[in-house]
Amino acid sequence: MPLEETGWLRRGACRSSDPELFFPLAPSSAQERRAKAVCARCEVLAECGAYALRAGETEGIWGGLTPQERRRSRFPAGWRTRASA
Numbered sequence: 001m002p003l004e005e006t007g008w009l010r011r012g013a014c015r016s017s018d019p020e021l022f023f024p025l026a027p028s029s030a031q032e033r034r035a036k037a038v039c040a041r042c043e044v045l046a047e048c049g050a051y052a053l054r055a056g057e058t059e060g061i062w063g064g065l066t067p068q069e070r071r072r073s074r075f076p077a078g079w080r081t082r083a084s085a
């Protein structure tokens with residue numbers, strides 16, 4: 001990831017959090033809730049989420065979104081139906 005593209009990371013609320021909270025070996029709903037609570041008070045939430053979508057990050061919580069939530073936002077509900085119509 002180019003350094004200039006991620007300068008906002010230095011202002012991330014997760015800088016003082018355990019990385020395991022955002023990149024867990026065994027994800028759980030409790031871990032997701034705790035990570036999302038950190039993201040909710042983060043001043044670079046929008047930059048982080050936009051970066052993760054643009055970069056196609058497949059792991060971890062970025063911008064308050066899980067990998068599954070990022071996939072859903074890239075392929076909104078009904079996209080398969082529209083494509084096959």
Ligand code: SF4
Binds near residue numbers: 012015045046049
């Ligand atoms: S939005 Fe969440 S993952 Fe992104 S920098 Fe902020 S706290 Fe970290």
